[in-house]
Amino acid sequence: MAERALHQFTEGAYIGDAVSDQVFAIQRWLHDLGFASEVYAERIQPELTGRVRPARDYRPGPGESCLIHHHAVGSEIAERLMAIGLPQLLIYHNITPPEFFAFTDPILATHLHKGRRQLEAMRPNTLLALGDSGYNARELAALGYDKTGVLPIVLDESQFRAPLNETLAAECAAARPLVLFVGRFAPNKRQEDLLKLHHCLRRILPTARLALVGNTDFTDYVAWLRALAGDLGLGDDAVRITGHVSHRDMITYYRRADVYVSMSEHEGFGKPLIESMYCGLPVVAYASTAVPDTLGEAGILFHRKDFEGLAELIAALLADEPLRRRVIARQTGRVRAFLEPQVRRQWEAHLQSAGLLPGGAGQ
Known part of the structure; x- marks a missing residue:
């Protein structure tokens, strides 16, 4: 047979x-x-x-x-x-x-x-x-x-048991808070909106930094983003475009960031959303396409890109520890589905x- x-x-x-x-x-x-x-x-x-x-x-x-x-x-x-x-x-x-x-x-x-x-x-x-x-x-x-x-x-839990990159972890801790987004650099991911939001957030939290992690093969788009960051007054002390990173470094960013923010306007699933939730990182995300399905009742969804209002929301989330714990607890429950x-x-x-x-x- x-x-x-x-x-x-x-x-x-x-x-x-x-x-x-x-x-x-x-x-x-x-x-x-x-x-x-x-x-x-x-x-x-x-x-x-x-x-x-x-x-x-x-x-x-x-x-x-x-x-x-x-x-x-x-x-x-x-x-x-x-x-x-x-x-x-x-x-x-x-x-x-x-x-x-x-x-x-x-x-x-x-x-x-x-x-x-x-x-x-x-x-x-x-x-x-x-x-x-x-x-x-x-x-x-x-x-x-x-x-x-x-x-x-x-979500493969074994992938998240790797030791952190302690050098990178120390860099992440050097100036807080650290805002994270993970995804290839592409127009649908709207990294430019993250830069605009970060410009507003720095008015409230002058030491805030933004880490944009992901494949940078779309070189023209990345070059335009770098120019936009310069126009917004966001220097290397404010924004880090990492390109592709090792798995160990990726886990380090998830574990050492303070908040995950997504402005993406098209996601078929959004795996970084569940990776962030698994690592105890509060998620704030634009409610587009598959994002509401993936987050369920977890995280913080928004439906309008009001950059100044969102900056105030993120600052409040970072300052209010009981609120942060409630958000993380709900996310921990949601991630079990994956x-x-x-x-x-x-x-x-x-x-x-x-x-x-x-x-x-x-x-």
Whole structure:
């Protein structure tokens, strides 16, 4: 009898990437359930060679009745899987609206348009479509997917047990408070609004610093942000643009910052939100797209970008220790929904509903 196989396909596999981390967690769960499960990708970070196989090498085997496809951008993977024709279990991580990049990165905008066209084209051959947030699941339903569900991004607690970078921790403590945002530098993340907010916050708290952590490959946008910071009078003592940092440094920022603030106008999930909550960092976030789904009743959501009013709110949160403790306590409760036991139970229930585990439809 052929071994049951359930392989995963993703456009790219990278260390520290939220989608890739989810792929590897699911692979481990599938192995525990007795499935053969390989990961295939078009683009593979060299350090993952051997752990992830090139998509071009895939050939359907006798034990396969379904494939798992992670979709977040226009890709050759989607075309390849549609040509193969096996039914798929789609995991949708959202596609940033191309409008954010129409003038700044038209090539990326083209790939995003392609991804949205592919999302519609894949619908007839999809057994079950899962969004990693309620926002994404609602988008799938609006596109006509009739069997949908939610599978949140899982938070791996073991990744947060690493020792801190004590040198960096001391730097973080040198001038307080420290405001943190984590995310690649891109127009939808609205780092420029964080700079404007920080300009207002420094009027109330002159020693406040802002750390912007994330990939800086979008060099034109980063250069514009640096110029804007200069125009706002925010020097190196006020704003740090770190670029990509090590995992140890990332944990250090989460553990040593005073507040996490997001001005992002498009999030498919927002993994830094749950990482901040897990690390006991109070979250203040613009209530856009998936952010309310991810935070639930936790954190502090705002619906209007009143920079001066928000600066006063953040200053009050930092000064009022009982309020800060209440916010953190509610966040600690919320983050349990993203820990492995809970998310794994949801995953196995979805496999059952798709008829891929005993007890599900068709079994």
